[in-house]
Amino acid sequence: MREAIHVIDEEIVQLPYSTSRDAVENYKKLANKSLYKCPYCEAKLIVKFGDIKGLYFSHQHSEACEESRKIDRAEKRYEKQNERETKIHKVLVDIIYDELSIKAKINPNVIVNYGYKANPSYKYYPDISVKVNDRAYSISVITNVSPSQDSKLAQDIINRHEYFVEQGLEPIWFIEMKEQSIELEKNSMVLWDAELAISAKTKEDERWDRLIEENMKDSMFFKYFNYPSTTLNKEIDVRSLYYIFSTEDKLIVKVQRFLKDRIVRPYRAFLLNRGYEISFSEALVIDDGFKLSNPDIDLQLRNHFNEILIQKKKEHEEQLRQENERKQIHLKELEERRTSFTPSEENFTYSDLKVLLKHRIGLTQKEQMELWSKYMLSSVGPKNSKLVWELVLEHDCHSFNELKAILDKRKI
Structure with missing residues (x-):
């Protein structure tokens, strides 16, 4: 039987691996030997079995400790907060929790817990709370983004994000992969309100800032990529989104960087590349905080971006040269026609x-x-x-x- 951790009303419930009579009796014997204790008050737990609740732990005399009650109330508020999420939300959160728990077992400086358990008194709860040395993080997953709910969701995310920061947490947001919408022919990315609200600014984004700032001195920069830019002298602000999806055996993060542009609906951003995928364990490599990306891949992509830009400049210059050549030929033909045209004196019409x-x-x-x-x-x-x-x-x-x-x- 797993450790007793799930609180409902006055009892700490543990879902059974078996409900056979022998199994129940075995668990009761282990409990009588004080093997199971409340994770909050360290009190001895007994084992009970019933037709409605099945096999579960309970404080003696069914008197749950106050901390257990707090966790119970916090869990209900957390479930209320996530009512709009899809069923995949819990699956993704549990996979992330398991992945981080493995890291915590081999790294004593990492502490992982579900958000509502880490601090039951929070107004808003992250899905997962992580502490790495002296830095605390909130990890949240967003699913079920739709046009009808987007504006309300975006404001809710902003409220949660600001609250987490106020509580001394560094927010990390993941969004379900199916929400991504890109237009490759225009080198652009169309964003929901919610996506714009959870976009992050990292050290890698700042490196992209410097690259874009240097190249945007060329007034033709966006035209090279067929991107419908809204302003010429914009603030350089590259940002990141972390899309998440699961395969049969692991969780994948797609790192997508973009240059923020139009912030009126429909929100549009300049797509720096198609993004890249890394495993979740790689995204959350701990090195003075979570990396959330692969610096080597980003360096390769920046070099590739430069190569593409140089090629597009050459193509544009060649196009201008050909257009100028055609124009000169046309003007020459007109001049020849003008000089060679001599209507007859008698039939000038x-x-x-x-x-x-x-x-x-x-x-x-x-x-x-x-x-x-x-x-x-x-x-x-x-x-x-x-x-x-x-x-x-x-x-x-x-x-x-x-x-x-x-x-x-x-x-x-």
């Missing part, structure tokens, strides 16, 4: 005039309509198109306004 004016002064559709209605149909006459062209050449006109001034002055 208004259509010929339009072509010549378009090449010489860039005659627009609107200007063409004004030329026709105001001048050609009245004072000039359609048959005098050649005369208009001769005036353009004579006065070296380079704009429609210059041509109009001449036509108005001459009153043809």
Whole structure:
């Protein structure tokens, strides 16, 4: 039978491994030898068995100690706090607890407990409380994020986060993997309110800050990545999210870093990379606190980011060169057409005039309509198109306004 740790009303309950008559009698004999004690008051515990509760521990005379009662009340508040979570929430929390408990067994400086047991008097409870030397951490898992609940959840998370900090805890948040939403073609990440609220700032994020700050001196930075940036001169603030999911044999953490950008809905951030996965035991390596990442992988990703950026700059420069080359070819073709176009003296038409004016002064559709209605149909006459062209050449006109001034002055 496991250690008695779960409090319900006045009794400390232990779920049985067996409810056979022999098993019950065996547990009772062990209890009579004072083998089982209350983890809070050290009082002797007896073993009871009933049809409703099954096999369970109890204080003698069913008088639970005050500490047991506190834990019981705290557990109920904790369950109330997590009513919105999915069933996977408890599974993930238990896996994390087991993983950290293994670390605690080999490291005497690590103390692990469920949040409501670590301090029953808390207003808000982390799922797990961890103490490493003189530093205390709150570990919480978020599941079931949806548009209808997101804003309320985000405010609840902010309240909990701030409360944990006030209590001297360093908050660590994990979010269920299925909540991640990225747009690779735009190199962007769409965030829920809750995701933005639990994003962290670590030493690795600060290293990314310095890299991005240097490269953002280039005004084309976001355009290289096809990212729809909202501002040009933004504060450099790389942050992290830790997505969590379980496989058949272990718990996996996906480390995702992003550059915070648009903080009005829909929240959007610049995606630095696709993130990387590490085992949970690796994420919570204890080295002056929890690492939560792999520095070697982050260094590789920063180097890779630089390589991609250099390549995108080259591609952009080549694109500009090709566009400029096409533009020069187009201008050359227009010039050749302008210089080679020589309408016959006898059959010079208004259509010929339009072509010549378009090449010489860039005659627009609107200007063409004004030329026709105001001048050609009245004072000039359609048959005098050649005369208009001769005036353009004579006065070296380079704009429609210059041509109009001449036509108005001459009153043809």
